[in-house]
Amino acid sequence: MDKPIILILPFKDSENERTFIYNNYIEPVIQAGGLPIIPAMSASQSDIKQIANIAHGAIFTGGPDVCPENYGEERSDKVSPRTSHERDYFESQLFCSLYEQDKAVLAICRGMQLMNVALGGTLYQDIPTSFPSSGLEHNQKEPFDEISHIIDIVELSPLERLLGSSQIGVNSSHHQSVKKLARGLETMAASGDGVVEAVYAVSKPFIWGIQWHPEFMFYNEPEDKPVNTMILEAFIQAAKEIVEDTSYETI
Numbered sequence: 001m002d003k004p005i006i007l008i009l010p011f012k013d014s015e016n017e018r019t020f021i022y023n024n025y026i027e028p029v030i031q032a033g034g035l036p037i038i039p040a041m042s043a044s045q046s047d048i049k050q051i052a053n054i055a056h057g058a059i060f061t062g063g064p065d066v067c068p069e070n071y072g073e074e075r076s077d078k079v080s081p082r083t084s085h086e087r088d089y090f091e092s093q094l095f096c097s098l099y100e101q102d103k104a105v106l107a108i109c110r111g112m113q114l115m116n117v118a119l120g121g122t123l124y125q126d127i128p129t130s131f132p133s134s135g136l137e138h139n140q141k142e143p144f145d146e147i148s149h150i151i152d153i154v155e156l157s158p159l160e161r162l163l164g165s166s167q168i169g170v171n172s173s174h175h176q177s178v179k180k181l182a183r184g185l186e187t188m189a190a191s192g193d194g195v196v197e198a199v200y201a202v203s204k205p206f207i208w209g210i211q212w213h214p215e216f217m218f219y220n221e222p223e224d225k226p227v228n229t230m231i232l233e234a235f236i237q238a239a240k241e242i243v244e245d246t247s248y249e250t251i
Contacts, residue, residue, distance in 0.1 A: 004056035004104075004239035006034040009094075009111070011063050012041065012087040024215040025061060028229070032236040041090040048090065052097035057104035057206075057239030060091060060111025062213060065176055071122040078126035078175070092118040104238040105207040106231070109174050112199060112209030121182030127175050127195060134193040138172045144216040148172035151189045151197040151212075158200050158208070159188040162234055168227050170197065170212035177211065185209075206238030 006029050010021045021038050029036045039051050064082040068075045070092070091111075095118045098105055107115040113123050124130040127138050140148040147169035153160045160166065168189075178196040181187065188208070189198035201207035214228035221228060 001240070002243055003033060003035040004236065004243050005054060006036050006236070006239060007039050007051065007055045007058035007094075008036050009058065009060050009091055010038050010041070011061065012084045014084060014086075015082075021061070022215070024218070025059060028215065028218045028232055029059070029236070032229075032233050034236045034239060039094075041086060043086070043089060045093065048093045049097055052094055052101060052103065055098065055103060056242040057106070057235060058094070058098055059235075060095065060105065060107040060114060062109035062111065062173070063087070064110070065125075066110065066113050066117055066123065068123070068125060071117045073122065073125070076125040076129070078129060088114070099201070099204065099207065102204055103242065104205065104235055105201075106235040107207075107209040108215070109211055109213055112211055113176060113178065115207075115209050116178050116182045116185065116199065119182035119184055121178060121185070122180040124177050124179045127177055130179075131193050131195065134195075136172075136191055136193050136195075138177075138191075138195065139175050140172050144171055144173060144213060145220040146171060149191055151191050153189045153198075154187060157186070157188040157198075159198055159231075162230060163225075163227055165225075165227070171216055172211070173213055174211060205241070206235060208235070 008025050010019045026036050065080040067083045067088050091114050136149045148171050150167050150169055153166050185199045186202050187196050188200055190196050197211045199209045217228045
């Protein structure tokens with residue numbers, strides 16, 4: 001059987017005119033049985049649809065904030081100056097095409113926020129401003145492969161069924177979070193201060209968003225309960241099932 005083609009969405013560095021991806025996104029996908037492809041950003045609808053058509057799954061990566069204009073809000077002075085309308089547009093259009101085709105998606109940190117906005121949701125532009133009494137460290141400093149705080153997993157959610165746990169420890173490197181949850185998404189986990197930490201698309205085989213960064217945790221997990229590896233392997237398995245489905249058609 002062919003390996004599933006997994007898009008890994010790259011970072012956009014406009015200041016230095018480069019597009020790039022970190023190896024800690026690529027290597028775990030290879031180890032889990034996927035074939036990673038790094039797509040070039042394009043504003044062409046036909047290009048975006050063709051990219052979606054060849055993929056079996058996609059990882060939407062972290063990075064700078066999603067532009068608030070995309071969810072109808074004025075920009076706070078807390079929003080990163082490194083936002084990219086080009087990246088937001090490409091990823092939003094690509095996500096919607098993958099969503100329509102029931103492709104597998106794992107959206108990480110900014111990726112989860114982008115997914116929520118693409119489906120009509122909104123974001124808190126700055127957690128310290130919106131949750132001043134939180135007491136949790138959502139934007140930890142290095143090292144990023146250490147647990148920052150605990151999250152509570154929703155009972156009977158897909159995440160709880162996969163991990164068999166009601167709580168897990170996660171790292172955390174974000175200052176924004178889901179505000180209004182988009183239609184079609186449900187929460188799978190939240191931190192003690194109410195910040196949404198994981199979501200999924202109810203009507204889709206595997207479209208998950210997680211607010212933490214598993215790519216930093218893959219090599220620092222207990223062997224008896226490697227939760228981040230379990231999530232990645234579940235995502236790759238969902239993509240493999242698309243490869244196996246001979247009746248599958250692109251649109």
